[in-house]
Structure formats: structure tokens, C-alpha cells
Amino acid sequence: MTESEPGSATARTVILTVDDDPGVSRAVARDLRRRYGGEHRIVRAETPAAALDALRELKLRGDLVAVILADYRMPDMNGIEFLEQAMDVYPSARRVLLTAYADTGAAIDAINVVDLDHYLLKPWDPPEEKLYPVVDDLLTAWLAADHKPVPETKVVGHRWSARCSEVREFLARNQVPYRWYPSDEPEGARLLAAAGADAMRLPLVVTPDGTALVEPDDQELASRVGLATSPAADFYDLVVIGGGPAGLGAAVYGASEGLRTVLVERTATGGQAGQSSRIENYLGFPDGVSGAQLTDRARRQAAKFGAELLTAREVTGLEVHGSGRTVRFADGTGVSAHTVLLATGVSYRRLDAAGLTELTGRGVYYGSALTEAPSCQGEDVYIVGGANSAGQAAVYLARGAKSVTLLVRGESLAASMSHYLIQQIENIPNISVRPFTEVVEAHGEDHLELLTLRDTRTGERETVAAHWLFVFIGAAPLTSWLEGVVDRDAAGFVLAGPDLAPGGQLPPGWPLERAPYHLETSVPGVFVAGDARAESAKRVASAVGEGAMAVMLVHRYLERL
Structure with missing residues (x-):
């Protein structure tokens, strides 16, 4: 009753x-x-x-x-x-x-x-x-909180369209509710007709207010669905570039400690960690937490303290003007601050195999297991990679897939995957691991149909039927836009603190009498945290910790201006 x-x-x-x-x-x-x-x-x-x-x-x-x-x-x-x-x-x-x-x-x-x-x-x-x-x-x-019912955004597209997949990923990772309508089904066709749109120009995005967007780019999409894309001011105490764990951690601590803080993210907050289906070794979450949940909490926490969060803004340059630092966007505009934190993280390396580029977004995906998982129900799925991100994706996809096969170039998972995750995989019957195996070619017309695999020991090749391939390999720093401004190592990771000049000497060209602070780059007032930093730990907890430490060093820098 x-x-x-x-x-x-x-x-x-x-x-x-x-x-x-x-x-x-x-x-x-x-x-x-x-x-x-x-x-x-x-x-x-x-x-x-x-x-x-x-x-x-x-x-x-x-x-x-x-x-x-x-x-x-x-x-x-x-x-x-x-x-x-x-x-x-x-x-x-x-x-x-x-x-x-x-x-x-x-x-x-x-x-x-x-x-x-x-x-x-x-x-x-x-x-x-x-x-x-x-x-x-x-x-x-x-x-x-905004607890009123949220009208859904509608997305009409083709299942095997790379751009349609990117739009769905963008909305999902930014916590924008949406409903997917295949263009070849009745309701999708009705929406196309109502918008007067061409089925050859997809995706069609219909916003909650009824605005129809044909093939929108990320910035247009972000602004139309209510995400902030432009800074509210011209000058800040701290600009954080990158919305992964390090960037979000810095935004929370910076804003909570009174710094005028703006975070700039090119796609969606969370970074690689935000795409994880389950993080089980993060302190304080014994039952695990999804990357999306952790990201959403951190984003709300940063906003609560007054940090601005900008989405779909690609940073292309960093300029130094006296005590000011200006961050340039792809459209030529910019935002300036006393200090800048580089928290750009890393991206999954592209797999160098014939046919993969043409089929990316059409059966071949880089780190998008969460968005595509519903479509993998009852299917055979292949995953390339042997680190935690690959293992977490395998465990998640195995819930609905017919089979999940991890393709690993090395002898086993032990070299790069956490022990707890290896144990989980061993206990899931529809997950198998193929060591000494690499993908050498992908085949298909409008979507992935076949994969050619090669045994790295014998050179023997095998072709298998496959509609789904998820790639989680390596870590490429997103720092090419810093060329000529900030010192980086041979792999592109940003050098900071003692790594700039081992032995306690001042780095060549360093303009100050003091040595760089621990997370300070070759440009005073520009700091780095998280996976983009050379010799970083590549763990969520350490990235958050470095974000907090960077804010402490920002305070120290500002006190001496």
C-alpha cells in the first residue's frame, strides 16, 4: 500500500x-x-x-x-x-x-x-x-540540480557511417541524452522527411528545440545541445588544457582554492579513463566505478566550485607575452591567463595494417567500446591490445557478445595488464586470448567483414570473419602543437622539472634564477600533469594527484609574479 x-x-x-x-x-x-x-x-x-x-x-x-x-x-x-x-x-x-x-x-x-x-x-x-x-x-x-525531464536529442544516421559513429560517441561521452534512429528504418525516414534532409548527407541531428542540423561539426553540435564552447572572460588565473583525470583534478582544486579557472577540452571530459567501462583499482571504490560515472562526478564538482568547462575547442597554439600566456584555438580566437596546465593526455595509437583506415568507424574503433557495445550483442568481437584498457573493454563486451578474442603481440597479458584483471578474464568463458598475434589486414566494402591475422613467431596467416574490431594500443601524446614552444622528449611527451636538466642545473634558455618547479615545463608558468608528462605513471590516481599538485605549484608561481 x-x-x-x-x-x-x-x-x-x-x-x-x-x-x-x-x-x-x-x-x-x-x-x-x-x-x-x-x-x-x-x-x-x-x-x-x-x-x-x-x-x-x-x-x-x-x-x-x-x-x-x-x-x-x-x-x-x-x-x-x-x-x-x-x-x-x-x-x-x-x-x-x-x-x-x-x-x-x-x-x-x-x-x-x-x-x-x-x-x-x-x-x-x-x-x-x-x-x-x-x-x-x-x-x-x-x-x-537541473532535475526537470530532459528532452532527447535525435540522431538519424547509417549504422556503418564513421561520422555517425563519432557523433554518437561525442554525445554519449558528454552526457547528452540522445536517441538513435537508423536512416533505413521508418522513424528515421520520417525524421529525414520532416527536416527536408537528404539521406545521403548524414548524420541528421534534431535538437530538443526542433532545430535540424545536417552533418554538424563538433563545435556546432556542442553549442546547439547546450555545452559551453566559448570562455566567459578574456583572462584567467589558470587555463587547463585537457579534461582527463589530471585536468579535472586541477579544475576542481584550482576553482575551489579561488583561482579563476577555465578548462578547455577538444572532445569530451574524461579522456581515456572516461571511456573505461569499469575502473576497479581506483582508491575508494572497492566495487569499481565506470569512467563515465567518475568523469561526471568530477565535472559536476569542478562546476560547483566555479570552474568553466569548454567543450569542442581544439587548441592549436601557445603564446608567451610577458607574464601572460595565450592559448590559441583552431578558429584563431584564444584565451589568456597567468598560468597554463597541459593535461592533454594521450590517444590510442593507430594500428598500421592495410584496410583499417578506410574501415575506421565502420566496424573498426579506437577506444569506443561503451558506445558500440549494444550493437555487438551475439557477435564475435576482436580486441587488439594487452593493457588494462583492452582488458576492461573485453570484460564489458563479453556480457553480450558471443565471443571476445584478445589479440596480443607478446607472450601473455602479464607484461602490461593488472593482475586482478587477468584473473577476471580467465574466469569469463567467452573471452579467449591469442598471444603472438597481430592484425595485418582488414577487409570489407561498406563495413568490416574479415580480418587477416598473422602469427608473429611463424609468419603463418589466417583470415577470420569479423564485424567488430576494437583497438587499444600504445599511447601517443597529443602535443605536436607545442613544437618550438615547450621542450618535449623524442616520443613527444612534455619534459618538466628535474627532467629538463638532470643534475640540478638550470635548463638552457631558462629565464629565471630559480630552477623549474617539479611539474613546470621549459616555459615558466606553464605546467604539465598526467599522461602527457614524460615519465608519468599512466594511472588515474597519479593523474588526479598531479593535477592537484600542479595547482599548488601554480599558487607558488603566482606569489612570485
Whole structure:
């Protein structure tokens, strides 16, 4: 059974509580109604099934749910399982688990499983001290967020179009809700006709306000779906270039410490880590966290502290003018600051094999397993690479694929993949590893159809049927635009601190009397953090740490200006 406050207006937001103990259920509803009944509807349920039914009814009526409180110990479905299903109906509702002292371990685990906002120990008397402050904070946070239903962007395209794949990837990684319509299916054809668009010019993107965009580039797409693309000011304390873990970490710490901070990202925040289906060795997440979840939290955290985040802006140059540093964009515009942090990360190296370039985005993908995974259901999938990113993709794709084959040039995965991930792969029956194997050619007309594989020991070749190939090899730094400005090593990674001049000497051409700070490049006031730095650890945790350290060094630099 469910109940709400008598005479309550449907326009008011809802606080829902579920507990299988009738006495506790009534007590929770009573305490909530006493404090919040004037502005919110209080809905009570005594079973998870009844609560889910109530949530679905509210959803159909268009009502908003702000907070959900669920008891942990309930028959048929515990509180964590209930909150997982409730998230599918109202993902923005704040979630609270009611627990006994003996269940605090489960409550802590739920922080990772269902992104739990808080857990309350029963009893919570007096509510003025233990219940109301918690709910007050959750309601404030909920009201501050954009919790209104978000109209979907529509994308019409061809399954095997490289640009259509890129657009879907761009929207997904930037957390823009969209729905995909194949151009050769009835609804896709109807949208094309309504927009007066040509089926030969795809993709067609229809924004929530009804604007039709034909073959938009990333910057046009970003601006039309509500992403910021232009800086609000001309001058900042810190410009962060790159939105991976290092850049996001710097944006959070820079903005939270009062620096006027703007982050510039060419595609989507998160970097390579943001594309990971599951990161299980990041501190504080024992059950793992997806790259998208971690990125979304970091992005919201940076924005909360006042950092600006610009998307779809490609940086092409860095200029030094006295104490100012100017970052140039591809369109010739720029933004200036006292300091700059290079957090450009790395990209997956392109696989040098015949036919791959022509089929990229049409069955051959570089690091886009999350977006393409639904299309791989029941298919045979091949992955090139032996490091963690390849292993995480294999585990994720194996959930729906018929088979997943890891192609590794070396003897085994042990040389480059974490032990925990190797163990997972060994225990998944539809994942196999082929050592001493490389791809030498890809075949297909409008999409990938066949792969030619070669045994690196014997030279023997084999051709296999394949519609899906995901490549996760090597790390190429995105630093070519710094040529002639900032010192780099032979591979293109940025040199900083002691690596600029081993032995404690001042680097050649260094204009200051002091030595460069640890993350400072050959240009004073320009710092580097994360994977783009020479000799970096290439781990998410170290990248975040370097981003935070860079902000500390930025403060030190600014104090001496």
C-alpha cells in the first residue's frame, strides 16, 4: 500500500519512504510530514514492489521525486536492490538507506553500488538532530540540480557511417541524452522527411528545440545541445588544457582554492579513463566505478566550485607575452591567463595494417567500446591490445557478445595488464586470448567483414570473419602543437622539472634564477600533469594527484609574479 498526505497537490515534489515494518514506516512518514508536508508530498510504502509501483505512477503523471528513503532489510528485495531499480525511474532523486548498526557495512558498499547520498542509523530520534539536517541538505542539492525531464536529442544516421559513429560517441561521452534512429528504418525516414534532409548527407541531428542540423561539426553540435564552447572572460588565473583525470583534478582544486579557472577540452571530459567501462583499482571504490560515472562526478564538482568547462575547442597554439600566456584555438580566437596546465593526455595509437583506415568507424574503433557495445550483442568481437584498457573493454563486451578474442603481440597479458584483471578474464568463458598475434589486414566494402591475422613467431596467416574490431594500443601524446614552444622528449611527451636538466642545473634558455618547479615545463608558468608528462605513471590516481599538485605549484608561481 502507498499513501500520501491527504489533499496534497500533485504539483508538489515527492519524498518517498519504504519500510516493511508498519510501525517504522508510519513513524518515518509522520516525521517527514511534520517538517516537509507543507511543501512536499510524502508518499509511504510498506513493500519495495508497492514503492516501485508508486514511482512508476508518479512518473506517468509527470511528478518529480526529490528524495527516496529505503529500509535496508526488507523481504524479497533489500534496500540496495530497490534503490537500483528506483534509479531507473528517477535517476536524479537523492537516495537514503535506513540501516541498523549491524548493516553499516552494506550501507557503505551501497555508496558505490547505487551512488548512495546518505545512510541513516535507526532509530534517528530526535529527528531535529539526526533526520532533518540530512533531508534538508539533500533537498537543497536536488533543487540546485537541473532535475526537470530532459528532452532527447535525435540522431538519424547509417549504422556503418564513421561520422555517425563519432557523433554518437561525442554525445554519449558528454552526457547528452540522445536517441538513435537508423536512416533505413521508418522513424528515421520520417525524421529525414520532416527536416527536408537528404539521406545521403548524414548524420541528421534534431535538437530538443526542433532545430535540424545536417552533418554538424563538433563545435556546432556542442553549442546547439547546450555545452559551453566559448570562455566567459578574456583572462584567467589558470587555463587547463585537457579534461582527463589530471585536468579535472586541477579544475576542481584550482576553482575551489579561488583561482579563476577555465578548462578547455577538444572532445569530451574524461579522456581515456572516461571511456573505461569499469575502473576497479581506483582508491575508494572497492566495487569499481565506470569512467563515465567518475568523469561526471568530477565535472559536476569542478562546476560547483566555479570552474568553466569548454567543450569542442581544439587548441592549436601557445603564446608567451610577458607574464601572460595565450592559448590559441583552431578558429584563431584564444584565451589568456597567468598560468597554463597541459593535461592533454594521450590517444590510442593507430594500428598500421592495410584496410583499417578506410574501415575506421565502420566496424573498426579506437577506444569506443561503451558506445558500440549494444550493437555487438551475439557477435564475435576482436580486441587488439594487452593493457588494462583492452582488458576492461573485453570484460564489458563479453556480457553480450558471443565471443571476445584478445589479440596480443607478446607472450601473455602479464607484461602490461593488472593482475586482478587477468584473473577476471580467465574466469569469463567467452573471452579467449591469442598471444603472438597481430592484425595485418582488414577487409570489407561498406563495413568490416574479415580480418587477416598473422602469427608473429611463424609468419603463418589466417583470415577470420569479423564485424567488430576494437583497438587499444600504445599511447601517443597529443602535443605536436607545442613544437618550438615547450621542450618535449623524442616520443613527444612534455619534459618538466628535474627532467629538463638532470643534475640540478638550470635548463638552457631558462629565464629565471630559480630552477623549474617539479611539474613546470621549459616555459615558466606553464605546467604539465598526467599522461602527457614524460615519465608519468599512466594511472588515474597519479593523474588526479598531479593535477592537484600542479595547482599548488601554480599558487607558488603566482606569489612570485
